[in-house]
Amino acid sequence: MVGLNSLVITAExxxxxxxxxxxxxxxxxLFWAGFFSxxxxxxxxxxxxxxxxxxxxxxxSSAFGLGYKHPSKADKxxxxxxxxxxxxxxxxxxxxFDFRKFLFLVxxxxxxxWTLEGLISGWILGYLHKVRxxxxxx
Amino acid sequence: MDLAxxxxxxxxxxxxxxxxxxxxxxxxxxxxxxxxxFTKKVLFLVIILxxxxxxxxxxxxxxxxxxxxxxxxxxxxxxxxxxxxxxxWEWFFVIxxxxxxxxxxxxxxxxxxPFPCIFASLGKVFPEFLLTVFFMTYRSLFILxxxxxxxxxxxxxxxxxQIVHPKRSLFNLAKALxxxxxxxxxxxxxxxxxxxxxxxxxxxxxxxxxCTWTKR
Numbered sequence: 001m002v003g004l005n006s007l008v009i010t011a012e013x014x015x016x017x018x019x020x021x022x023x024x025x026x027x028x029x030l031f032w033a034g035f036f037s038x039x040x041x042x043x044x045x046x047x048x049x050x051x052x053x054x055x056x057x058x059x060x061s062s063a064f065g066l067g068y069k070h071p072s073k074a075d076k077x078x079x080x081x082x083x084x085x086x087x088x089x090x091x092x093x094x095x096x097f098d099f100r101k102f103l104f105l106v107x108x109x110x111x112x113x114w115t116l117e118g119l120i121s122g123w124i125l126g127y128l129h130k131v132r133x134x135x136x137x138x
Numbered sequence: 139m140d141l142a143x144x145x146x147x148x149x150x151x152x153x154x155x156x157x158x159x160x161x162x163x164x165x166x167x168x169x170x171x172x173x174x175x176f177t178k179k180v181l182f183l184v185i186i187l188x189x190x191x192x193x194x195x196x197x198x199x200x201x202x203x204x205x206x207x208x209x210x211x212x213x214x215x216x217x218x219x220x221x222x223x224x225x226x227w228e229w230f231f232v233i234x235x236x237x238x239x240x241x242x243x244x245x246x247x248x249x250x251x252p253f254p255c256i257f258a259s260l261g262k263v264f265p266e267f268l269l270t271v272f273f274m275t276y277r278s279l280f281i282l283x284x285x286x287x288x289x290x291x292x293x294x295x296x297x298x299x300q301i302v303h304p305k306r307s308l309f310n311l312a313k314a315l316x317x318x319x320x321x322x323x324x325x326x327x328x329x330x331x332x333x334x335x336x337x338x339x340x341x342x343x344x345x346x347x348x349c350t351w352t353k354r
Contacts, residue, residue, distance in 0.1 A: 102220075123309055
């Protein structure tokens with residue numbers, strides 16, 4: 001979990017750096033370059049985090065046809081040697097996770113956060129440029 | 139802010155839990171977290187959480203503050219639990235209790251064990267370089283906290299955050315954070331120069347004197 005969190009945060013920083021570098025030449029005002037690079041970096045890193053959650057909540061073995069397959073009701077008569085415990089396990093419904101609901105909530109709340117963070121980052125960059133422009137050289 | 143508070147609790151406490159070896163507490167926390175993660179019964183999780191709150195009480199830690207800090211990770215967990223409602227209400231509470239239990243365990247560890255003791259105990263597992271990085275980050279955080287306190291006072295004197303003037307408030311906050319970045323950069327440079335002058339060669343000797351059963 002710590003490793004995945006580090007991955008998401010690193011991706012956020014690296015994406016922010018490259019986006020700011022490329023957007024800096026497009027936008028005349030530093031504020032907008034800072035705003036859009038922060039907003040997009042946060043949006044993309046949230047997608048990465050959502051991807052990790054999606055992988056963690058998806059049964060990949062069944063998606064790729066790997067691993068043990070539960071026999072269908074038609075095949076049941078052929079498998080008389082199976083114990084009742086295994087049958088009980090088969091009948092147990094797989095847990096559900098509404099990924100669309102999760103996506104909607106995370107992106108909804110995230111949008112407010114990205115906008116605020118983008119605005120603050122843009123103004124911070126403007127302040128730093130005014131006070132110490134040497135940081136932006138090279 | 140809370141990190142500094144937890145550090146204060148860890149260094150000022152004198153209970154048996156505060157005096158017990160850091161390695162033992164780390165091991166106990168890891169085992170407990172493992173149990174919490176693999177438990178699927180609400181009742182069992184409630185029992186574990188009750189036990190943790192009993193330990194909080196025995197360690198003479200402020201219950202209200204400890205509980206409030208443990209609620210932070212619940213914000214994200216609530217979204218995850220809400221999306222998992224298809225599995226039933228029991229699962230919803232299992233997710234929340236798991237998060238609450240894990241957070242309380244970690245808070246208990248950090249509020250009864252000073253950070254240098256944790257780093258000294260981790261020395262046997264992690265490389266020296268990584269521990270130095272941890273220690274430097276820990277020191278830097280406290281330096282930044284003290285700078286931030288001054289900035290916060292200045293920010294409040296300049297009307298602080300006003301909901302009726304959101305743009306102006308955010309703009310002032312951005313300027314305060316910009317100043318924090320500049321001050322942090324300057325101080326880290328001074329910190330590095332100070333360490334170099336004292337012969338720092340990328341290695342910090344950890345003091346284990348306060349990390350054992352000995353009296354404080």
